[in-house]
Amino acid sequence: MSNDFHDYVRRWHAAFPRLRDVRWEEGGWLSNAYCPDCRFCCGPQDSATPFPMPLLPSQYRPGLEEDFYLLDATTPCLDERGCKSCGPQGCRLPRPRRPVACGLFPVVLTQAGLFLYQCCPAALHLPLRDWLELGERIRDWLLTLAPSDRQRLCLPLAAETLAEKYICLHLPVALENA
């Protein structure tokens, strides 16, 4: 990861020489001006472990397999194939049909609280204090959801993965069984 990390820093510095806007929108969405020219987290992943993207029960619908590769009947995932909904112009799904994780990334919810994926260009370019503030907004929004929904959205990322690829934002989020 350390070599990869340096590669990402060089790659994103060249691709994004100027700071772009990243802001929290009411309704559970991180608006990120880096995404349209990046799409890194929607494309093919370099890990053999599928990245789960749980849906809220209100998002369950027939035909999920047309939009996503699935871990089980109701859980989309991202893997070496990328996301089925990622097209040449980016995500082809309207926001209400996208997994919540798509609207929070590069911040992720885990049992240990909120973490920041460090190889995202927005994560590398914005000061950490901005991410702490955005993390607080995300935590506050997550706390408006039912505890069972928060638990459902929690990603089962291994401690080693978090230590290697993520920055802890020190923002615990109350979960149903925590």
Ligand code: SF4
């Ligand atoms: S890696 Fe970051 S900037 Fe790139 S598409 Fe994902 S969230 Fe957007």
Ligand code: SF4
């Ligand atoms: S649903 Fe859309 S935003 Fe989410 S990973 Fe797939 S292409 Fe990206």
